Amino acid sequence: MSDLVLPAMADTAFNLLAARLQMALTLGFHIVLAVFGIGMPVLLLAAEWQYLRTGDELWKALAHRWSKIFAVLFAVGAISGTVLSFELGLLWPEFMRQFGPVVAFPFAMEGFAFFLEAIFVGIYLYGWNRLSRWAHWWCGVPIALGGAASAWFVVTVNAWMNTPRGFAMDGGRAVDIDPIAAMLNPASGPQTAHMIVAAYMVAGFLVAAVYAWSLLGDPSSVYSRRAMKLGLALGVAASPIQLIAGDWAARLVAQTQPVKLAALEGQFKTEAGAPLRIGGLPDEATRETNYALEIPGLLSWLAYRDRDAVVQGLDDFPADQTPPVAIVHVAFQVMVGCGVFLALLSLVVLWRGLRRRRLPDGPVFLRLLVVSGPLSLVALEAGWVVTEVGRQPWIVQDVARTADMVTAAPYVGWMLLATIVTYTVIAVGTITALRLLAKQSLPEVAKQPMPENALGA
């Protein structure tokens, strides 16, 4: 679509780089808080439910403590989300000009979803003593639903960038727009499912990791054990589903974005019966992926459910339409590696839980849990690198190039610098506040068999 190119601009290349880095940084930051916005309400509801069911004050102490942590994370999440809303226009004005009407519908729906969320967060956090106990619990339900709904709607926008539908291009404008068809594009199903499950995984495993850590210090704490169990339950429930969702996402990429699939797999040559490469480092100069463990025919089978299917290689596409292969391939390997590890861990937990009616809690297991939290986060970030970098050089696959959408305003580099400083301050401040929260003493009930620093940070 070179007829869409803007009038020549000085510094476009630098602006583009800075804008992309800024987008990656701010989205990568927001997504961490967003997964807590999606997963944490579920944990909160579970803890409060246990309290309502058993009347055990220890559960209430847990729910209470978590609601404060959630409050901090939610606020920072809302702020980082606001930054994104502005950035869409500030960094990519041309994108908004051309495609704003196409994607506005899901964004508006997302807006309503978190409006609902924000209202009930206010009620839930400040309503502990103002509502009846069950009314309070029910006020948590719209938070959980709203979180998942905002994720669903916003990820359909990303899915639309991957498999654009519902419009035609005419002289640098989207015309014949059907916003609903755009929202319900082919990638929306798999991407939203994969994302929401990922959110539950990350929230669950991170919470489990924090309490596994404190259990390593004080194995007798009932409080930490219960907290860990709830987190673990969420993570364990989500992980096996994620294998299925991930496979769905990958097959859709194979059908709709063959270039991206080739990059994911480091597949340079078009071949029938293509092997699955585990690990490996693609070399764009020699057009080969080295050091990989190759399983013959498996890629063809995974992508098309046929061991002899032809998988298109990168060499089939014009060089100016392929993404940076190495980054995409490595990120994909990292995500899948983490995903498989976490799914296996979950299956072990399930197996032992069902057989012995008891969770494993030896130090080895606890240590595994401590790493599982960070690993799930790594998988999440790696997954977004796969999606975003794998789509380059397009911002809207085969329709609009990222380079043509970037702002002409200079000083994007300075903005990036300011953003880095600001986000560092916010990250440090948030972690400090969470640590302070963790240090606050719990009510008497929770104190008996438990250490000062039950939460870590």
Add this chain to the structure above:
Amino acid sequence: MEPENILLVVILMGLTVYALFGGADFGAGVWEVNTAMQASPKERKLLFGAIGPVWEANHVWLIFVLVAMFGAFPEAFAVFCQALWLPLVLALAGIVFRGVGFALRTYSIGAERQQFAWEVVFAIGSTAAPFFLGTCVGALASGSLNVARDARFQGNFLTGWLSPMALFTGFFVVGMCAYLAAVYLAREAKGLGDRELTLLWRQRALATGIWMGVLALAGVAYVATDAPLLWDGFRQRSWPLVLGSIVAGFLSLYSLIRERYRTAVLGAAAAVTSVIWGWAVAQYPWLVPPTITVEDAKAPANVLWLLIATICLGFLLLVPALAYLLYLFKVGRRIG
């Protein structure tokens, strides 16, 4: 009515609610700056207690306005984001630091120095945000943004937005927020039965209110001489709203003197509302005077209708929830 005009009305309503609710939250921070962070613990408790449960919900109105804007008027949104990028970034920084400051202040319990540091961040952010949002409005209204007819910004990216009108509007909006906050807080203190705080905020509200009256007059005089397009709009169409804001402003001041706080709140809200609508009616049909009109910038009609339907349905869901929130935390404490 054409769908673009319906959406324009909806966007303005969103902006109005944001000004009345979010603006008052900003105003609370402005008062922290005005009093050089010297507020007493009791005063702070009132101030932060008033914001706590509602600021996140109030904040979403801004997101609502942004999304409706780029959905309905993508061309204008793209122009704003280029021509006004600097004040927008600065406003955004204010919004970010206000929110972070508030949240981390609330939960940095037991660490007094940190808590105070976040209070300062909150206060400065709360002042910067309305100031720069105000400059954006002023820069637009003055008609001095150098935008070509094909919607490309041709002015200077660093200074193109700066004009006396922009700076004036920035100060005016900060003052408006401070006034709203003072009036609301007076009423809230009254509701809590705290005589001393009630009188303190009443006095502050009166002082700001008088200043705002003077500023508003200066503003009208300025528009008359320097923003001819807007002035024509004022004279031909929106003078009833200007009159209305003057009457409402006096009403709220008079009620403050008479210690009738509920009326004072309503008067203040009505004054702010008529200022916003007065500006909008005067500027119509220009989104970016003097080059881009509503007609130039609008999205296709089917998209607009879909947005309208979405917004109607959304509010059907939201209004009861919002009413419940305000009922729980504000009824008997304050309106807004």
